[in-house]
Amino acid sequence: MYKIQTLNAISPIVHEALSADMYTVSPEEPTPDAILVRSAAMHDMELPPSLLAIARAGAGTNNIPIDKCSEKGIVVFNTPGANANAVAELVMAGLLMASRDIAGGISWVKENKDEKDLGKLAEKKKSQFVGPELRDKKLAVIGLGAIGALVANAAAQGFGMNVSGYDPYISVAHAWALSRAIHRADAMEDALKNADYITIHIPLTDSTKGMINETFINSLKPGARLLNFSRGELANTDAVKAAIASGQLAAYVTDFASPELADTPHVVCLPHLGANPGKRGALRRNGRRRTAGLSGARRDPQQREHAGNCPGHSGGQPRAGDPQKRARHREQHLLFDRRPGHKHPEHAEQEPGRQRRHRAGIGPEPRRYPAGRAEQAQGRGTRPPGVIRRAVS
Numbered sequence: 001m002y003k004i005q006t007l008n009a010i011s012p013i014v015h016e017a018l019s020a021d022m023y024t025v026s027p028e029e030p031t032p033d034a035i036l037v038r039s040a041a042m043h044d045m046e047l048p049p050s051l052l053a054i055a056r057a058g059a060g061t062n063n064i065p066i067d068k069c070s071e072k073g074i075v076v077f078n079t080p081g082a083n084a085n086a087v088a089e090l091v092m093a094g095l096l097m098a099s100r101d102i103a104g105g106i107s108w109v110k111e112n113k114d115e116k117d118l119g120k121l122a123e124k125k126k127s128q129f130v131g132p133e134l135r136d137k138k139l140a141v142i143g144l145g146a147i148g149a150l151v152a153n154a155a156a157q158g159f160g161m162n163v164s165g166y167d168p169y170i171s172v173a174h175a176w177a178l179s180r181a182i183h184r185a186d187a188m189e190d191a192l193k194n195a196d197y198i199t200i201h202i203p204l205t206d207s208t209k210g211m212i213n214e215t216f217i218n219s220l221k222p223g224a225r226l227l228n229f230s231r232g233e234l235a236n237t238d239a240v241k242a243a244i245a246s247g248q249l250a251a252y253v254t255d256f257a258s259p260e261l262a263d264t265p266h267v268v269c270l271p272h273l274g275a276n277p278g279k280r281g282a283l284r285r286n287g288r289r290r291t292a293g294l295s296g297a298r299r300d301p302q303q304r305e306h307a308g309n310c311p312g313h314s315g316g317q318p319r320a321g322d323p324q325k326r327a328r329h330r331e332q333h334l335l336f337d338r339r340p341g342h343k344h345p346e347h348a349e350q351e352p353g354r355q356r357r358h359r360a361g362i363g364p365e366p367r368r369y370p371a372g373r374a375e376q377a378q379g380r381g382t383r384p385p386g387v388i389r390r391a392v393s
Contacts, residue, residue, distance in 0.1 A: 001022065001023070001024060002022060002023045002024070002033045002034065003023075003024050003026075003029050003031060003032050003033050003034075003050075004018065004023055004024065004025045004026075004029065004032055004033065004034045004035070004036060005026065005027065005028075005029035005032035005034075005035050005036070006025060006026070006027045006035075006036045006037075007027070007035060007036070007037040007038070007040035007042070008036075008037060008038035008039060008040050008057070009038075010025075010036050010038070010057065014036070030048075031048055031050040032048060032050060032051060033050055033051065033052050033053070034051070034052060034053040034054065034055065035051065035053075035054045035055070036055050036057065037054060037055070037056055037057065037063070037064070038056075038057045038058060039058075039063060039272075040063065041063050042054075042063055042064050042065060043063070043064075043065050045065075047065075047068065047069070047072060047074065051072070051074050052074060052075070053074060053075045053076070053077065054069065054074060054075070054076045054077065055077045055078075055079070056076065056077065056078040056079065057079060057082065058078065058079060058082065058083065059078055059079070059080040059081070059082075059145070059146075059203065060078070060203055060204055060230075060231060061076060061078050062203075062204045062205075062231070062233075064076055080145065080146055081145075081146035081147075083274065084145075084146035084147045084150055085150065086274055087147045087229055087255075087274035088147050088150035088151050088154060090229065090255065090270070090273055090274045091147070091151045091199055091227060091229050091274075092151070092154055092155070092158070092159075094199075094227045094229065094253040094255075094268070094270075095134060095139075095155065095159070095197060095199075095227065096134070097251075097253055097268050098131075098197065098225040098226075098227060098250075098251040098252075098253045098268070099131040099132055099133070099134060099225065099251075100129060100130060100131035101128070101129040101130075101131065101266075102129070103268055104128075104129050105126070105129040108125065108129070109122070132196075134155075134159040134160070134161055134197075135159060135160040135161065136160060136161070136162065137161050137162070137196040137197060138161070138162045138163075138164070138194055138195045138196045138197070139152075139155050139161045139162065139163045139164070139195065139196070139197045139198075139199065140163075140164050140165075140166070140185075140191040140192050140195035140197070140198045140199070141155075141163060141164070141165045141166070141182075141191070141199055141201065142165075142166055142167075142188060142191065142192075142198065142199070142200050142201065142202060143166075143167055143200065143201035143202040143230070144165045144166075144167035144170045144174055144175075144178065144201075145167070145170075145171075145174060145201060146174065147201045147229070148165065148167065148174075148199075148201035149165075149174045149177050149178055151199060151201065152165050152178060152179070152182050153177070153178065153179045153182070156179050156181040156182060157179055157181065161197075162183075163181065163182050163183065164182070164183045164184075164185045164190070164191040164195070165178070165182050165183070165184060165185065165191065166184075166185040166187070166188050166190070166191040189219065192219055192220055193221075194221055195220065195221065195224060196221070196224060196225065197224070197225045197226075197227070198220065198224060198225070198226050198227065199226075199227040199228075199229070200212070200226075200227065200228050200229070200230050200234060201229070201230055202230055202234070203230070203231075204230065204231035204233055204234060208234060209233050209234065210233070210234070210235070210236045211234055212226070212228065212234050212235035212236060212239065212240065213236045213239045214236070214239045214242070214243075216239075217239055217240070217243045217248055217249060218248065220248070220249075222247065222248055223247065223248075223249075223250045224248075224249060224250065225249070225250050225251040225252075225253075226240075226249055226251070226252050226253075227252075227253045227254070228252070228253070228254040228255070228256070229254070229255045229274055231256070232254060232256030232257075232258060235252075235254065237258055237260040237261055238260075240252050240261065240264075240267070241260065241261065241264055241267075244264055244265065244266050244267060249266075250266065251266045251267070251268070252264075252266070252267045252268070253267075253268040253270075254267075254268070254269055254270065255270045255271075255272050255273060255274050256269065256270075256272060257269050257270070257271050257272070
């Protein structure tokens with residue numbers, strides 16, 4: 001019997017993955033084998049000697065003492081992408097709130113609800129809440145992980161925005177998920193240049209803490225609108241307030257409540273709604289992902305996917321110190337055909353190497369294929385470029 005302590009409210013759906021005959025799940029467990037945590041700070045917590053693993057219900061692990069856990073041999077798991085759709089939907093709402101003062105308009109109506117002719121008064125006052133349309137505006141997405149990729153696609157395909165994305169460690173899976181309409185920036189400065197809207201989707205680390213500072217904001221075009229749905233600590237609140245006051249930022253929308261920014265004009269602070277979709281389907285998906293690492297590591301040490309401090313780490317983007325993995329990712333970006341409808345080379349019947357090398361410009365022209373009946377009728381003697389079939393020798 002394994003004992004699991006929960007430090008935050010966890011959906012009861014967790015019991016579907018952790019059966020009662022093998023696990024006890026309780027917030028009062030004194031000697032846990034594992035801990036399930038959402039946002040509770042663990043840095044000052046005394047880790048019990050019985051602890052073997054910690055599962056973070058979310059992507060970030062900044063609330064967990066990774067170094068201390070590594071020293072004690074405690075494996076730390078996270079669940080990147082578990083709430084990705086919920087957060088991405090909220091970011092899309094944030095784009096609308098950054099464009100038009102929706103929150104201000106709602107507050108104005110409530111404050112003037114007793115006016116006798118509220119409709120006519122609203123027609124006179126509504127101009128103070130208007131804003132630009134999103135279509136054809138430039139959006140910079142910094143970080144193209146599970147959330148950033150969804151936001152980029154939705155903004156380009158749904159709102160008709162011109163989207164540039166920057167992520168030096170983008171995974172192959174997320175790159176394949178991106179729409180062809182997304183422009184890939186080689187540097188953050190290229191993505192930020194002339195962007196009307198900027199949305200940040202990067203983890204909180206020592207190097208990214210406070211990155212939204214005076215220097216960062218001054219690199220944006222005047223009147224830009226900035227969204228931060230990653231971590232509140234990424235932003236320097238004094239710099240944000242100064243930029244709003246000077247007009248360098250037209251709006252700032254964040255999913256993290258801040259007393260310094262709560263009453264600042266043109267700033268929208270939400271109470272961390274992205275991590276709480278309140279939908280049973282999302283809760284079911286999240287509950288399973290939160291516990292999959294715990295049960296998988298118990299059964300087989302090779303199944304330590306998303307183990308952030310484990311040598312057998314196999315999930316997510318290549319680490320900075322893993323040149324072989326990064327080289328493999330670069331090779332895949334170069335040689336794999338990413339056009340819609342094409343199968344991944346690992347699952348497609350293909351001519352060994354030649355077709356891919358030719359598309360990459362480093363090989364001879366691929367062999368010609370005999371025409372099929374339909375192609376013969378149209379007078380074509382080759383199959384369309386990029387269609388992967390076995391060559392006839």
